[in-house]
Amino acid sequence: MTPYYEENTKHYIAVDCIIFGFDEGELKILLHKRNFEPEKGKWSLIGGFLQDNESIDFAARRILQQYSGLSNLFMEQLYTFGEVERDPGERVISVTFYALIRIEEYNNQLKRETSAQWWPISRKPTLIFDHDKMVVKALERLKIRAKNQPIGFELLPRKFSVPRLQSLYEAIYQRNLDKRNFRKKILSMNLLQKLEEKDKGVSKKGAFLYQFDKRKYSKLVEKGFHFEL
Amino acid sequence: MTPYYEENTKHYIAVDCIIFGFDEGELKILLHKRNFEPEKGKWSLIGGFLQDNESIDFAARRILQQYSGLSNLFMEQLYTFGEVERDPGERVISVTFYALIRIEEYNNQLKRETSAQWWPISRKPTLIFDHDKMVVKALERLKIRAKNQPIGFELLPRKFSVPRLQSLYEAIYQRNLDKRNFRKKILSMNLLQKLEEKDKGVSKKGAFLYQFDKRKYSKLVEKGFHFEL
DNA sequence: ACAGAAAAGCGTATATCCTACACTTAACCC
DNA sequence: GGGTTAAGTGTAGGATATACGCTTTTCTGT
Numbered sequence A, B: 001m002t003p004y005y006e007e008n009t010k011h012y013i014a015v016d017c018i019i020f021g022f023d024e025g026e027l028k029i030l031l032h033k034r035n036f037e038p039e040k041g042k043w044s045l046i047g048g049f050l051q052d053n054e055s056i057d058f059a060a061r062r063i064l065q066q067y068s069g070l071s072n073l074f075m076e077q078l079y080t081f082g083e084v085e086r087d088p089g090e091r092v093i094s095v096t097f098y099a100l101i102r103i104e105e106y107n108n109q110l111k112r113e114t115s116a117q118w119w120p121i122s123r124k125p126t127l128i129f130d131h132d133k134m135v136v137k138a139l140e141r142l143k144i145r146a147k148n149q150p151i152g153f154e155l156l157p158r159k160f161s162v163p164r165l166q167s168l169y170e171a172i173y174q175r176n177l178d179k180r181n182f183r184k185k186i187l188s189m190n191l192l193q194k195l196e197e198k199d200k201g202v203s204k205k206g207a208f209l210y211q212f213d214k215r216k217y218s219k220l221v222e223k224g225f226h227f228e229l
Numbered sequence C: 001a002c003a004g005a006a007a008a009g010c011g012t013a014t015a016t017c018c019t020a021c022a023c024t025t026a027a028c029c030c
Numbered sequence D: 001g002g003g004t005t006a007a008g009t010g011t012a013g014g015a016t017a018t019a020c021g022c023t024t025t026t027c028t029g030t
Helices: A056-068 A103-108 A131-148 A162-173 A179-188 A214-222 B056-068 B103-108 B131-148 B162-173 B179-188 B214-222
Strands: A010-023 A026-033 A046-049 A074-081 A092-100 A116-120 A159-161 A192-199 A207-212 B010-023 B026-033 B046-049 B074-081 B092-100 B116-120 B159-161 B192-199 B207-212
Touching: A010 A056, A010 A103, A010 A131, A026 A046, A026 A056, A026 A162, A046 A056, A056 A074, A056 A092, A074 A131, A074 B074, A092 A131, A092 B092, A131 A162, A159 A162, A159 A192, A162 A179, A162 A207, B010 B056, B010 B103, B010 B131, B026 B046, B026 B056, B026 B162, B046 B056, B056 B074, B056 B092, B074 B131, B092 B131, B131 B162, B159 B162, B159 B192, B162 B179, B162 B207
Parallel strands: A010 A092, B010 B092
Antiparallel strands: A010 A026, A010 A046, A010 B010, A026 A116, A074 A092, A159 A207, A192 A207, B010 B026, B010 B046, B026 B116, B074 B092, B159 B207, B192 B207
16 A cells, blocks of 8 residues: 555546447447436446456456447447536546447347347437437547548448448448449458358349458558558 | 445546657657656656546646646547556556647746656657556557647647748658648648748748637638648 | 858649449349 | 349549759858
8 A cells, every 4th residue: 555545536437338330221329228326217328337356448348248248349448538527426437438249240149138229329319427428429439440440340240242331331421422432442452352142132133242351451551551441 | 325336446547648849840748757656766657646526637637737837738638548457556547638738838937846857759768657658649649630630739839930830740740741742731721820020040041930820720610621731 | 242051932743542423234023 | 024123333534642953041151
């Protein structure tokens, strides 16, 4: 024990996660109904408290695993919210993360908290505390990251068609893209492996499926390549 | 008191600031010698503990004011460091901020902590704990922000010449820029007001001074303008 | 007072990238 | 076999980024 530290006060630290999915051409987030006071029963981000023996990153992974049933999700620290009165129950500092989930993997997963529910961003309910602000910040960050890093693939099935990828980017950027220009740009990076299979789910003709080549990407990055869409 | 909260543990929260200045064509940071154990006497970022009745932003401003003597500095929250063993004294979560100072205003300011010292980034000493990592992250962020937002002006005197601005950007990007292209680009934005005065400090000929027009910038932003250098 | 030094200031040509745009193809359904 | 639906393809024009060298100003030193 060091005296100097003890002159200061300690605080509760929460970790809150903005979990994104992509389905039916829309961006969605996973929310759950808060089960303790205050604001019990209201919609909230998914979160929990930081424990003694875990790093902040670890806490975020623990919470993500608990609510999604999935580990090794893409996740990035976002921002720390520290207004004195942000939580009317007690003073709590919240460190936020956003995470990306392949919704179909989530749906196949059974072992998890069941009170969570997917909401389309555009029709989500009002959230408790400052959680709406957190969502806004997460969306801003997602837009920037999706443009400069190949994280979009974390929201799509491992095999996807170019039109599906485009519709994801349209959902993130909130604007329509030209399909010829989009295809040209993404394929010119040589990061997508074309497969033999087609996705027949959407059109009669079917669209060829592709896979993101993570290895190739890492090699290119070493050589100074910079992803941009 | 709400029982649920009390099941969790509280933690010390520190606020650490990476304070940038620009002088003699170099980016510098303000460091100070730590005055308590552990690591007493070693070089450290400028920081302090979050108190009960203040928001995190407020704490950052308080600390910046205390060490620089200046208020209303440009400042942005950076990242939160939460490894369990990052501070060998006690478990402390650190929320970091980076801030930009006009060094000449700092030098004119007398009321402040005196143990702080400016170090050129390229020749700074090794810092305690994970503070070197924090500096790396701050530099990354500074590069991105300087490119997309007019924050460079926060590091220069209110009146500055185009060559001085260029040398700032060269220091931030760590590469040389073409002076004709640089001048063309920055002046074409119409954000700099040309003054009658010249800066005779650097060359015999002297370079015309300019001022950043914050008002014009805000108006342009409303119309959808996006700064980029 | 003249020569030299040192940085400021200026314009154009070329390459690259972004944008706009419309028809054909493949497969299924009835 | 005709209709429907989304997939897939190329090119031209405009805008933007890059590369590049000479002249001007003023101070300094002799």
